[in-house]
Amino acid sequence: MDHPTVAILGAGSLGEIFARGLLRAGWLPDDLILVTRRAERAADLQKDTGIPTITSLGVGAEGRDVVIISVKPNDVPTVLSEIRGCLTPDQVVVCLAAGVEIATLEAALPNQPIIRAMPNTPAAVDLGMTALSPGTSASDDDIARAHLVLGAVGETIELSEDLLDAVTAVSGTGPAYVFLLAEALIEAAIREGLPHHAAEKLVHQTIRGSGELLFQSDESAFRLRGQVTSPGGTTAAAMHVLEDGGFRALMEDAVQSAANRSRELGKRAINP
Numbered sequence: 001m002d003h004p005t006v007a008i009l010g011a012g013s014l015g016e017i018f019a020r021g022l023l024r025a026g027w028l029p030d031d032l033i034l035v036t037r038r039a040e041r042a043a044d045l046q047k048d049t050g051i052p053t054i055t056s057l058g059v060g061a062e063g064r065d066v067v068i069i070s071v072k073p074n075d076v077p078t079v080l081s082e083i084r085g086c087l088t089p090d091q092v093v094v095c096l097a098a099g100v101e102i103a104t105l106e107a108a109l110p111n112q113p114i115i116r117a118m119p120n121t122p123a124a125v126d127l128g129m130t131a132l133s134p135g136t137s138a139s140d141d142d143i144a145r146a147h148l149v150l151g152a153v154g155e156t157i158e159l160s161e162d163l164l165d166a167v168t169a170v171s172g173t174g175p176a177y178v179f180l181l182a183e184a185l186i187e188a189a190i191r192e193g194l195p196h197h198a199a200e201k202l203v204h205q206t207i208r209g210s211g212e213l214l215f216q217s218d219e220s221a222f223r224l225r226g227q228v229t230s231p232g233g234t235t236a237a238a239m240h241v242l243e244d245g246g247f248r249a250l251m252e253d254a255v256q257s258a259a260n261r262s263r264e265l266g267k268r269a270i271n272p
């Protein structure tokens, strides 16, 4: 399949990550168009990336094979009303906004192929994880185009829409859990006497290595953890503190809270 042309409506942090990722994956600047609200940001982005960057949502959406909506959930209704008259049924609209339901998108853009998707920021280093759910008018070809574009910066998985709030809470929010762990571990390392630069290096490489090991290994996280935990040893002492301190319950609460927030944001996007 040739590179489909792509419009990114909302060139904020995530929009820019996708734009740069598509360039790395072989899309030409002219295969892409970015739309942002502020003219100054548009000029900077265009200068920096070479991608045409404008401030008109309608003009940006016109004629592009894939139209990605990457604005905050509250701004989605504005985007939908601005692009409504500018689309044709051969274009697929991919919405990345947390919590905004396919039914809302389809009500605003009747008969338009729609994909709702939830990416994450490791897309910035081509290791993103994006879950996508097709709407009722999306054909196999539309879905394949969405996989191609979103998969340019990492892995994709197709899931039913009712699971996307959970996906938001797990992989969408997930990088923040890992970064918080990194922060806490670095602070603890410094309290144990390690110099700051050494603490950072030890923690960054440990998280990177453990992630890669988990990814490459056929073993589960549970088994890999078992391999570094001997009875009465140092890891066992640390695991004891984390388990007793309610680590699992805290993670569960955090994920539940993020999923609930995703549902709330979706409702607000419907009734702003």
Ligand SMILES: NC(=O)c1ccc[n+]([C@@H]2O[C@H](COP(=O)([O-])OP(=O)(O)OC[C@H]3O[C@@H](n4cnc5c(N)ncnc54)[C@H](OP(=O)(O)O)[C@@H]3O)[C@@H](O)[C@H]2O)c1
Pocket (backbone or CB within 6 Å): 009, 010, 011, 012, 013, 014, 015, 035, 036, 037, 038, 041, 055, 057, 070, 071, 072, 073, 075, 078, 079, 096, 097, 098, 118, 119, 120, 121, 172
């Ligand atoms: N960041 C993440 O980790 C992540 C992960 C998964 C999903 N998401 C979803 O991705 C979406 C974007 O997130 P983000 O972090 O990239 O937000 P962001 O940095 O705030 O970017 C949103 C962009 O949309 C632009 N925008 C808003 N209204 C517009 C309009 N009417 N016309 C043109 N541009 C408009 C904003 O322009 P101005 O700056 O000029 O206001 C801004 O550049 C959100 O819905 C979020 O739920 C984010």
